[in-house]
Amino acid sequence: MKTVKVAAAIIQKGNQVFATQRGYGDFKDGWEFPGGKIEPGETPEEALAREIKEELDTEITIRKLIYVVEYDYSQFHLTMYCYLCEVLSGRLVLKEHEAARWLTKDTLESVDWLPADIDLIGKLKELL
Numbered sequence: 001m002k003t004v005k006v007a008a009a010i011i012q013k014g015n016q017v018f019a020t021q022r023g024y025g026d027f028k029d030g031w032e033f034p035g036g037k038i039e040p041g042e043t044p045e046e047a048l049a050r051e052i053k054e055e056l057d058t059e060i061t062i063r064k065l066i067y068v069v070e071y072d073y074s075q076f077h078l079t080m081y082c083y084l085c086e087v088l089s090g091r092l093v094l095k096e097h098e099a100a101r102w103l104t105k106d107t108l109e110s111v112d113w114l115p116a117d118i119d120l121i122g123k124l125k126e127l128l
């Protein structure tokens with residue numbers, strides 16, 4: 001099966017993290033952490049900075065890798081590097097997503113996460 005490598009940003013502000021709702025494609029309306037596919041020649045961190053600029057018009061500070069998701073979708077295997085980040089500059093403008101929410105430990109499960117994110121959400125609950 002094909003492996004898709006993705007970098008995702010868990011943008012943290014105090015005890016909250018920034019979740020976004022997909023605005024198009026196969027997983028439309030599902031909730032995720034912003035980010036996207038790592039292109040050939042890019043490090044995961046480079047891909048992440050580029051994706052967050054494209055998707056949210058925001059510069060981030062990437063703090064650390066906190067989790068690597070490995071998940072089998074029917075069409076591909078997903079490897080997703082998840083980084084704790086902070087906003088450096090910019091206003092988190094939704095260029096591609098249809099909605100966004102700041103979630104706390106207590107509201108983390110109030111949105112409909114993509115299937116691959118479920119284990120990560122459990123881990124985040126411990127962390128927040």
Ligand SMILES: Nc1nc2c([nH]c(=O)n2[C@H]2C[C@H](O)[C@@H](COP(=O)(O)OP(=O)(O)OP(=O)(O)O)O2)c(=O)[nH]1
Pocket residue numbers: 004006007008027031032033034035036037051078080114115116117
């Ligand atoms: N960004 C992101 N993608 C996720 C998450 N969970 C999850 O299963 N995915 C899947 C959905 C997609 O199949 C893939 C990442 O794709 P993406 O659509 O964000 O990639 P991209 O920004 O490069 O967009 P595109 O140009 O391919 O449309 O990973 C998540 O939390 N964040």
Ligand SMILES: [Mg+2]
Pocket residue numbers: 034035036037051055
């Ligand atoms: Mg994306």
